[in-house]
Amino acid sequence: MKKLLILFFGAVIAFANLGFAHSPVAFVIPKDGSVIKQAPDKMEIAFTAPAQLIKLEFSRVMSNEKSSLIGGLLGSEKLEAIDLGKSHLMKKVNRHVINMPMLDLGLYKTTWRALSEDGHVIKGEFAFEISAEGADASSAGAEFFTGEGKIKRVRGSRITIKHGALGDLMPAMTMEYDVAEAGPEMDFKRGDTVVFKINKDLEIVSIKPK
Numbered sequence: 001m002k003k004l005l006i007l008f009f010g011a012v013i014a015f016a017n018l019g020f021a022h023s024p025v026a027f028v029i030p031k032d033g034s035v036i037k038q039a040p041d042k043m044e045i046a047f048t049a050p051a052q053l054i055k056l057e058f059s060r061v062m063s064n065e066k067s068s069l070i071g072g073l074l075g076s077e078k079l080e081a082i083d084l085g086k087s088h089l090m091k092k093v094n095r096h097v098i099n100m101p102m103l104d105l106g107l108y109k110t111t112w113r114a115l116s117e118d119g120h121v122i123k124g125e126f127a128f129e130i131s132a133e134g135a136d137a138s139s140a141g142a143e144f145f146t147g148e149g150k151i152k153r154v155r156g157s158r159i160t161i162k163h164g165a166l167g168d169l170m171p172a173m174t175m176e177y178d179v180a181e182a183g184p185e186m187d188f189k190r191g192d193t194v195v196f197k198i199n200k201d202l203e204i205v206s207i208k209p210k
């Protein structure tokens, strides 16, 4: 039965993806399905283009069968809602940073709903576990990420790039970035191949032709 369910969800996800040229999610932190040792003090949801979070539900999964993350989530899950406040809602940005309360060991699930720039409702969920056996989260992390890609669009101070993986931050995708200080580098046009560097706020701090 469980296998069937997974097949079913797999098909739904594959089908849902057909509606998008690419996934609207660039990354989430903590990563979906990750098991981490330290409770995170913030959570991040980053989209490939500006979007407004309109709803965010965060809960602790109080499951009877805690055998595995998947088992727990597909099994008889009981959720205990955790209040995150509402200050993170309705900002129209790529990257949403949400402060977290002190979390105990356990399994947590986030369900979100957002409004994309073209007015579509997009939604998703992800889960992570805080466990003594979890991986040491490098909370400091890298300050900058370097990538390579092709320009898809330039509008104002924003550039859309079809790029390869950016370290362990995000896989290959097409994504729109803000340029930290828009200058002559904005002369780029569709089809140009570039090497670029972004900061933690997902702003391009340098970009040059390759």
Ligand SMILES: [Cu+2]
Pocket (backbone or CB within 6 Å): 026, 163, 170, 173, 174, 175
């Ligand atoms: Cu990206």
